[in-house]
Structure formats: structure tokens, C-alpha cells
Amino acid sequence: MKFNQLLLAGAVTFTLAACQQANDSDAKAEPAQAKPASVAKASAALQPTSSERFDIYAEFTLTSDLSHLSDKQKQMVAKLIDASTVMDKLFWQQAYGDKAHLLNSIADPKARRFADINYGPWDRLDGDKPFLSTIEEKPLGAAFYPADMTKDEYEQWRKANQMLIAADPFLESYTMVERDKDGKLVLVPYHQKFASDLAIAAQYLREAAELAENQEFANYLKMRADAITSNQYQASDFAWMDMKTNPVEVVIGPIENYEDQLFGYRTAYESYVLIKDLAWSERLAKFAQFLPELQRGLPVDDAYKAEMPGTDADLNAYDVVYYAGHSNAGSKTIAINLPNDEAVQLAKGTRRLQLKNAMQAKFDKILVPISEQLIAADQRQYITFDAFFANTMFHEVAHGLGIKNTINDNGMVRTALKETASALEEGKADILGLYMITELFNKGEIKEGQLMDNYVTFLAGIFRSVRFGASSAHGKANMVRFNYFKEKGAFSRDEKTGHYRVNFEKMTTAMNDLSNLLLTIQGDGDYAKAKTLLDEKGQISAQLQQDLDTLTKANIPVDITFNQGKAILGIQ
């Protein structure tokens, strides 16, 4: 649909999504060079170029105890999985194009499997490098934009359409960019572009609603079905915030903007089907009440902490039984913080979902083996699942702290900081997460383990995360923090053994200083300073690369890929 037609239609009220603070603690998107890729033309006899990368994913089977669910609820889970498979199909179209054509053109079964994991012929955990010899670099804007469109052309279009964008700041979140017959750029709303598939997904959601025994959840499913077929998400996001007691959960729709590396405007389809872990959720519940107090205590001038986080938000643990689309592409998310709609956030806060089975898999299969290679032998005792869990959990909580509007005339932080916004926000969440844990330990609110567990596990966690590459928002944030910590002496590296050791006092100081720096850049909306920080500190040094290479040589997986589905769960 053309833009002016869209205005004439009049009924379309887009809600916002383009949010860099969203989600997950694991890198989700890797940019490549801004070059059009003639990807759809990939022909037969594709030669893999990087076969040594094909084993970087450890297999993990997604299961959960469903014994407390009724037969109807189990059938409902099956319907939610069916709806999720539609999101998977749509994400392929946003990220690459024709899935079947690509996979059929790859003869090597390992290369084909790798393309399936990556939702395209680019290695998401290696800066989106093409791993087939006939494939060009991934366009920064994935398939959200015409392959031949430059950044400049779109910015010109935005300038010419300022009024439209100002009238609906969330317009760009839920539209594909295409060319009309005259070659001009036009926006096509998702619910029109993908109408037939979305109708199917909506039908599954409505059938699931019929089976839901929890009334709020049934209501949410119906509203979500309406949302994906109308491009209006806000009402369903509000309804999602009101769900408290449902034992089954689904996150579904176009949600995160990481796949759009060109502008970070457009959202990608994804889904998670989740089973609530009641025991762990109870353990998490008590921390939400501390948000305002922790906001007030942030190590930054008062002007940068004047906003008050919502306290209606909740924090729960889940087992994931199905990932689809963006959430299943490349690295797997282990925690979710939603919704992204800042109007909902300001009114209701956010809900934070900790994905326990996925987290445990990464801890066992990746983090522990990494620490055996890179952490000083006498500090390995501090590597614990509880600490890993807490560090991840508080990263999500910390997204709710800090500042969303600049303190000068620069508007929203996320728009003022442009493409650096995601990296700054993720970096803030990481460091403030650790700050919050430190504060809660000092208050005696966290009693299990010791703070040193969190610090050493935090350092090991940087090694784990940075293996995803330093090009994504999360990856850059990780490197800034690593290099900042290094300069401040928060850790040292033993020349002989190559082992790293945390210095508790210096790490505490570095944590507070870095929190202050990031919050100040955000509050000032200082794009130039953000860019300089990322350029100067967002790189992997030769030394670190060498250390990361030892992990590769030791065959430590980089991430997880899932065996999942109705058959594995024994449902239909």
C-alpha cells in the first residue's frame, strides 16, 4: 500500500515498537556491510566456505513438565505452537526471502542445517558473514527494504515525509519498505503484506483462546489475533500486562527491531511458547518492589534519575517449549523484557520473563566449560548457576531503570542516540543489573551465595557473550564494558596461563563509573559521545581474540539450537 493511500484509509493507528531496550541478554543481530545482496538469485551448487563454523551450536531438547496442565490446556499449547510456525515463516521473509529456494539450493546437509539455524546464508554469530561462496554480504536492512535502496535514499524519503512520521511515530515499526511501479519508496503495512498467513495465525490464536481455562489469557489471545491482523498492537500489549495467573504464556508478533540494522525501526516476527515455573517465579517476585529505591540510588546526578519506573511489572520464570522466527535465529534469548511500547511501559511497567531451561542449558554447556579455560583456577568456585541466573534476571530488571527522555531538548533517548541507542541501552542494562545485585546484597535482601559469585560469573559471561561477535548492540555493549573494566583494573590476565582474575574492589568502582557514564550519555542524548565510545571501546583486541580462539579450539559451543515441537512434548 502506498503511503498516501494509507493515510486515506485513515483507520490505521500504529503503535510503537521500535525499541532498542527490548529484550534478551544474548545477541540477536549482527550487521554486515551496507551493500545490496543479490541473495534471492542464489543458484544451485552452492559451496560452503566456512564448514568449521557448522558445529558451533549445541543441540538441546526443549521440554517442560506439563503434568499440571489439563488436556484442554495441552491442546491449547499445541495451537500456540501452530501459530508460532507462521511467525517463523514470516520472519524468513523479513530476514532473507525465499526459504525453500535457498535450502533446496544447498547440497551439503551441514551447510543447509546452518542456513536453517541462521534463517539465511549469513552467519549471525560471526558478523553476518556469508558462509556460502556465491552469497554476497547481508544488507543492513535485511529484507525490510528494497535491496537496491541506500540509507541516504531512505533518509531523503523521511525528510520529505516528516509530517506523516510525526503524525504517527510508530508507523515505521510495522511496515515493509518497497518500491512502487515508478520506483518510488512506499510503505506496506505488515497486516496487508502478510495478510493470508496472519489470518491463519490469528485463527490458531482464537482456537487456543477457546481452549484456555484462564479468562485473562483467553482474552489476550483474542486481542492478539486482532492485533496481528490489524497492525494495532497497543490494546493487546496492555492486556498482556494484566495477565498474572495464567500457567501458559505466549509472546507472539512483530516485536524486536534488531533485525533492521540499517535503522532499527522495523520489527521482526517471532514467538515464544512458555510454561510458567511457579516455584522460581515466587523467588523472583520479591525483587520488583525495590525498583523505585534502586532508581533513587543510581550512581548518577539527580537529573538523570528523576523518572520513576513502573512498579506494576512482574518477574517470572518459565520453561520455553517453542521458539520461532527472530527468537530462534542464531543465538537464543534467555530472558525477555516486554512490551516495547513505551506508552505501555510508562503506564504499567514491563513484564520480565526468565527462560530457565534455556539458561540452564547455556550455563551447563557453555559457561562452565568457558570458565575452565579462561578463569583463574581458584576463582572458578564462584561460577554458579544462581549467579548466572541473577545476572541475567537483573539485566532485564535494569532496562526499567535509568532514563527514557533526555534532560535537554533532545527528545527521547532512543531517537537522540539513533543507531547507537541499542548498544547504550544494552550496556546500561548489563552494568545496572550488576549494580542492583550489589545493592541488594548490601541491603541483605539477597542472601544466597556471595557477591563474588556474581562478579566472577559476570566476567565469564562477557566471554560467553562476546563470542557472538562485537557487531550487534549486545556485542558492542559487551566489548565496551570489557575494555572499560580492563582499563580500570577490574580484572587482570595472567600472562603465563591466560587466566583472568577479578579484582573485587576495582570492579565495584568500575561498575559505578561505567553506570554513571552510560546514564549521562543517555540523559544528554549525546550521539557524538555514544558513537565515540562504541568506536573506541567496542572492538575485540588481538589478545582477547586469541583467548576466544582457545575456546573454539576446545570445541566449546557458542550457542544452542533446539529440538522442539509438539511431538517432543507429546501433545497434538
Ligand code: ZN
Ligand atoms: Zn537487554
